[in-house]
Amino acid sequence: MDKQQLVIFDTTLRDGEQSPGASMTREEKLRVAKALEKLRVDVIEAGFAVSSQGDFEAVKSIADTIKDSTVCSLARTTHVDIERAAEALKNARSARIHTFIATSPIHMKYKLQMTPDQVVEQAVSAVKLARNKVGDVEFSLEDASRSEFDFMCRIIEQVINAGARTINLPDTVGYGFPAEYADTIGRLIAAVPNADKAIFSVHCHNDLGLAVANSLAAVMQGARQIECTINGLGERAGNAALEEIVMAVRTRKDIFPVETHIDTTQIVATSRLVSSITGFPVQPNKAIVGANAFAHESGIHQDGVLKYRETYEIMKAQDVGWSTNKIVLGKLSGRAAFSSRLDALGIQFDSKTVMNEAFLRFKELADKKREIYDEDLQALVSEIQVKEDGIEHIILGDLAVTTKTGQLPNAALSLTYKGEHYRTSADGDGPVDAVFKAIEKLINSQAELKLYLVNAVTEGTDSQGEVTVRLEKGGRIVNGQGADTDILVASARAYLNALSVLENPDRLHPQLGGV
Structure with missing residues (x-):
């Protein structure tokens, strides 16, 4: 049978970023966008341009840079949202505005406090305005899985007439069940008179663990776009996982009447990049990208x-x-070989200074480890890339930790902070606690530690430990990463990395709701 294209709409940079602690800087978003372009994602939802100046700049930077994927910005059905989205996207080779409004009775009554007629009027007005700004407009019916069928038919017909060319039906709260959800999609496509003028899309959340199942079931009933994220990242329980969607369609070609343009060989590298930037590790038994897969x-x-x-x-x-191939780099390897391997892994530095530091760190690691794997390089560069983001880094000097049975551990360390050198020490309930207390004794950030996570990067007792630290202060949640064969050094670096990011005003956790 002839295969139709299944459009892969990646929302890692928008919906995925709404996971507490998953916020990214502009430079980090651009790094992920480049990886998604290399993955051959059809549409990259770069962010919510109106939500903050930082998000606007991120969407603009991605729109200015990405050439092979459509770049999209989310916008509510308001004039200011759509104008801001259009401004951010004005230099994109291929741009899309994705506007949405809630359509379920519970949302219209309690959240919007609008009548159904008002919702339709605002939706149509927004689509018309967006269509005057860009040629590609998507409209989403927020909370579609709890919306009334006849009302959905009415609003869909009118927004298609207004110029929407993609109709998205989100299962916003993860309430849908595959057979039920897919049946609704099929019935809408059959019932809406001008349905043939638009692509029907699905955006499923994983609250009941059914996001991928709901999405794939909808494809069998005519949906031709799936909105998904790398590693299933997303608020609450996450979104449908891109890697699972793509590989299900590819593996079960005998069932699905569609195919994607995704370069599947880039899946693992993109997964690792997103994991390292957001600080959300991939569980070992995760389908496709888990270490035990x-x-x-x-x-x-x-x-x-x-x-x-x-x-x-x-x-x-x-x-x-x-x-399974190990990189053949060691302490005698030159910069050219090191740079070449980073390129193969999709790791790039714009700054020669940061590249030089990465190379020096690689040399230090080569002195400690007999064999270096690709995973080691991914971990090594994750914290270094924070400096490339233009963030003033708090630098760890030396660290000495003393621990003895029956006595409180003590950490003594030196830091370079805002050009000044400091030395301090502190006791703690454990060696890591002592390290963090010593740092706080100097920095006094008053941030709350929300997460401390350690992963072994590779096998063996000489493996690097990759530490993720999550801090919260004043409603802002940030992650820091650190890696070293000494887990206490890695912990100190991760904590300092998070503190450095916390001082960066561009890294704002998005609070505006979406589909």
């Missing part, structure tokens, strides 16, 4: 795979970007 512990499974891979593997690990 292609691992076999059972003897029966191992025997079967060795005899014939397809006995227990329905996909090739290499098809999604996994590789």
